[in-house]
Amino acid sequence: MTTVVVPYAAWYGDSELALEFPAEWEISVHRLRDAPALSGDEIRSALASPIGSKPLSRLAEGRKRAAIIVDDLTRPTPAHRALPLVLEQLRLGGLREDHVRVVMGIAAHRPMVGVDLEKKLGPELADSLEVSNHNPYENLVSIGSSTRGTPIELNADVYEADLMVGVGSIVPHPAGGFGGGGKIVLPGVVSMTTIEYNHSKIPYVGRHGFIDGNALRMDVEEVACKAGLDIIVNVVVNERREVAGLFAGDLVEAHRKGVAFGKTIYGTGPLGKADILVANAYPIDSEFLQSGKALWASAEATVENGTVVLVDAASEGFGHHYLVERQSRERRGQTQRTETPSRKLLVYSPSLASTAVKRAYPHAQLLRSWPEVVEELLNRHGRKATVTVLPTASIQCP
Numbered sequence: 331m332t333t334v335v336v337p338y339a340a341w342y343g344d345s346e347l348a349l350e351f352p353a354e355w356e357i358s359v360h361r362l363r364d365a366p367a368l369s370g371d372e373i374r375s376a377l378a379s380p381i382g383s384k385p386l387s388r389l390a391e392g393r394k395r396a397a398i399i400v401d402d403l404t405r406p407t408p409a410h411r412a413l414p415l416v417l418e419q420l421r422l423g424g425l426r427e428d429h430v431r432v433v434m435g436i437a438a439h440r441p442m443v444g445v446d447l448e449k450k451l452g453p454e455l456a457d458s459l460e461v462s463n464h465n466p467y468e469n470l471v472s473i474g475s476s477t478r479g480t481p482i483e484l485n486a487d488v489y490e491a492d493l494m495v496g497v498g499s500i501v502p503h504p505a506g507g508f509g510g511g512g513k514i515v516l517p518g519v520v521s522m523t524t525i526e527y528n529h530s531k532i533p534y535v536g537r538h539g540f541i542d543g544n545a546l547r548m549d550v551e552e553v554a555c556k557a558g559l560d561i562i563v564n565v566v567v568n569e570r571r572e573v574a575g576l577f578a579g580d581l582v583e584a585h586r587k588g589v590a591f592g593k594t595i596y597g598t599g600p601l602g603k604a605d606i607l608v609a610n611a612y613p614i615d616s617e618f619l620q621s622g623k624a625l626w627a628s629a630e631a632t633v634e635n636g637t638v639v640l641v642d643a644a645s646e647g648f649g650h651h652y653l654v655e656r657q658s659r660e661r662r663g664q665t666q667r668t669e670t671p672s673r674k675l676l677v678y679s680p681s682l683a684s685t686a687v688k689r690a691y692p693h694a695q696l697l698r699s700w701p702e703v704v705e706e707l708l709n710r711h712g713r714k715a716t717v718t719v720l721p722t723a724s725i726q727c728p
Contacts, residue, residue, distance in 0.1 A: 331350040331351065331353055332350070332351045332352070332353055332355065332357050333348050333349070333350050334348070334349045334357060334359055334608075334719050335347070335348050336349060336610045336612065336641065336719070336721040336722075337569065337570065337571075337612045337721065337722060338610070338612055338615075338641075338643055339612055339615050339616060339643045339645060340643060340645065344612075347641070349608065349719070351704065352704065352708065352713065354713045354714060355606075355713075355714075355715045355717050356715070356716045356717065357717045357719065358602075358716070358717065358718050358719070359719045360601055360718060360719065360720055360726075361721055361722070362568075362569060362595060362596050362597065362598055362722055362725065362726045363594060363595055363596070363597050364568050364574075365566075365568050365574040365594075365595050366568070366574065367568060367570070367573060367574060368572075368573050368574065368575065368576065370411075372576075373411065373412065373573060373576050374418075376575075376577070376578060377412070377415050377416070377419060377576060377578050378419070379578075380561065380578040380579030380580075380584065381577060381578065381579035381580060381583050381584040381587050382579045382580030382582075382584060383560075383561050383578070383579035383583075383584070385419065386416065386419035386420065386423065386495065386563075386578070387419045387420070387422035388423060389423065389493060390419065390420045390424060390425045390493060391424060393425055393492045393493040394429065394492055395425075395429050395431070395490070395491045395492060395493070396420055396425050396429065396430045396491055396492075396495060397430075397431050397432075397487060397491035397493070398413070398416060398430060398431070398433070398495045398496075398497060399432075399433050399434075399435045399488060399494070399495065399496045399515070399519055400432055400434055400435060400450065400451065400497045400498075401434075401435050401497070401498045401514060401518065402436045402442055402446070402450070403442065403446055403449065404439055404614065404619075404620050404649070405498060405499055405501070405614070406501060406567050406613035406614060407497065407498055407499035407567075408567070408571060408573060409450050409451055409497050410450065410451055411573050412497055412563055412573070412576065413432075413451060413452070413455055414452075414455070416495060416497065416563055417430065417455075420493075425493070427459060430459065430460070431460045431462065431491065432451065432455075432459050432460065432461045433461075433462055433485060433488055434447075434461065434462070434463045435464055435514050435515075435518025436464050436518070437517035437518050437519075437525060438466055438517060438525055438651050438652040438653045439649075439650060439652075440650040441463040441465075442463055444456070464488075464518065465485075466520070466521050466522040466525065466652060467522060469485060469486045470483045470484065470521050471483065471484050471485075471489045472484075473556060473557065474556065476549050476552045476553050476556070477552065478531075478532055478548075478549045478552070479527070480516075480524060480527045480528050480531070480549055481521075481523055481524055482524055482553050482556060482557065483520055483524050484515075484519060484521075484557050485520070488515075489557070489558075493560055494557070494558050494559050494561075495560065495561055495563060496512075496514035496515065496518075496561070496562045496563065497514070497562075497563045497564075498513065498514045498518075498563075498564050498565075499565050499566070499567055500564050500565070500566050500588040500589055500592045501566075501567065501592070501725045502539040502592075502596055502626075502724075502725055502726070503538070503623070504537070504538045504626065505546060506541070506544065506546060506547050507538075507539065507540050507541030507542075507544050507589075508541050508588075508589050508592060510562070510585055510588060511550070511551065511554070511562055511564065511581050511582065511585030511588075512547075512550045512553065512554030512555070512559060512562075512585075513550055513554075514554070515550075515554040515557045515559050516528055516549075516553040516554060517529070519557075520553070520557075522652055522653065522656075526653055528546065528549055528550065528553070529653060532546045532549045533545055538623070538626040538727055539626075541586075541589055551581060554581050555581065559581050561578060561579060562578065562579065562580075562581050562584055563576070563577075564576070564577045564578070564584065564585060564588050565577075566588055566591055566592045566595055567613065568595065569721065571613045575588065575591045575592075575595070596725050596726055596727045597726075597728070598627075598720070598726040601630060601631040602718070603630075603631060603632060603633045603636075604631060604632060604633065604636065604716040604718040605632075605633055605636050605637065605715040605716045605717065606632070606636060606637045606707060606711060606716070606717040607627060607628060607631045607638045607717075607718050607720070608639045608641060608717060608719045609625055609627065609628070609638060609639065609641065609723035610624065610641040610719070610720060610721050610723055611623070611624040611640065611641060611643070611724050612641075612643070612722055612724065613722065613724065613725065614724035614725065615642050615644060615645075616645055616646050617644060617645075617646045617647065617649025618642060618647065618648045618679070618686055618687070618690060619648060619651055619690070620649065621640055621642050621644070621690065622690075623724040623725075624640060624642070624723035624724040625638065625640065625723070626726075626727070627718075627720060627723065627728075630728075631718050631720075632673050634672050634673070635672060635673065635674075636674075637674045637710055637711065638673055638674070639676045639677075639678060639703060640675065640676070640677045640678065640679075640694075641678050641679070642677065643679065644679045644681045644686075645681055646681075647681060647682060647683065647686060648682070648683075648686035674693075674695070674710065675693065675694040675695070676697055676707075677695070677696045677697070678697050678698075678700060678703045679698070682696060682698075684696045
């Protein structure tokens with residue numbers, strides 16, 4: 331047997347998963363280019379030297395209340411590494427922790443509970459800081475609209491703060507090109523009306539890992555500017571979900587610097603076409619709803635009638651997204667597509683229900699053990715097969 335070890339998120343802790351393949355198969359592992367983790371001093375230095383902005387300590391001078399918006403567990407941001415240093419900068423500018431509120435920018439996802447906050451913020455800060463979940467249906471303030479017509483309804487607690495800080499990660503995204511930047515505001519802390527308009531009314535040509543000319547991204551950044559996002563603190567993560575780069579400053583300028591660095595980290599060399607593609611969803615694998623981010627290479631890396639294997643911890647099952655739920659209700663009763671896709675999709679996940687898989691991918695087959703996956707692949711491809719493995723597919727890009 332040939333063994334390939336990939337990172338894996340088992341419930342609330344990162345771990346590793348050993349995938350065994352028949353020895354006769356030709357296995358090619360394509361990792362992202364990767365980078366080492368920054369030290370605490372390097373993170374502190376990057377935060378103190380922002381791009382296109384005054385340092386956070388200077389921005390905090392004379393301010394009475396800060397709102398720090400932090401993304402949720404569907405994003406791989408290790409916020410517990412950056413937040414203590416953000417608070418340090420605020421204290422240097424005269425803002426104590428009792429004048430700081432953390433608002434979890436959950437967008438249209440589920441609210442975060444105690445164990446989520448401990449994982450995201452760290453146990454100490456989850457206990458000591460004032461933390462609230464954004465609600466896309468309540469506690470909102472209307473502040474106009476974007477030039478593209480998006481109505482801007484913003485979280486009232488964020489609106490009332492006189493210093494707004496966004497903490498997130500810059501990782502490839504199929505619609506926005508890359509996450510991070512202004513996306514901490516839209517969709518992070520705006521209403522469902524705002525989210526739905528931006529996601530459905532703004533035309534865009536989205537592609538995983540590409541950002542130029544994306545109208546959706548431009549709309550997001552305009553809304554974030556009008557909302558008053560003062561500074562972003564965005565990280566680029568490596569294969570182990572560590573901070574490989576930190577980019578603080580202006581929500582556009584600092585973000586683009588982070589994107590440029592991210593492309594050097596997440597970039598994956600030419601893949602060719604194999605009989606089998608194994609796409610591991612880590613580190614965006616807490617819920618199945620996010621799994622599409624790992625499938626960007628399905629067509630370009632697999633032969634016709636090949637097989638794509640999605641490895642997804644999906645510790646929280648299918649997941650939750652208010653906009654997806656609404657759109658699913660609107661589609662009920664419509665004629666379902668019945669054609670057979672040219673590539674078979676197998677989903678390997680011990681945590682998922684078969685109904686959850688069929689809900690997202692009607693033609694997919696769920697398998698709950700790796701030996702079952704290998705058996706199915708042997709039935710389809712025999713003893714001679716080529717296999718491409720993407721160990722962190724959700725954040726890799728061309």
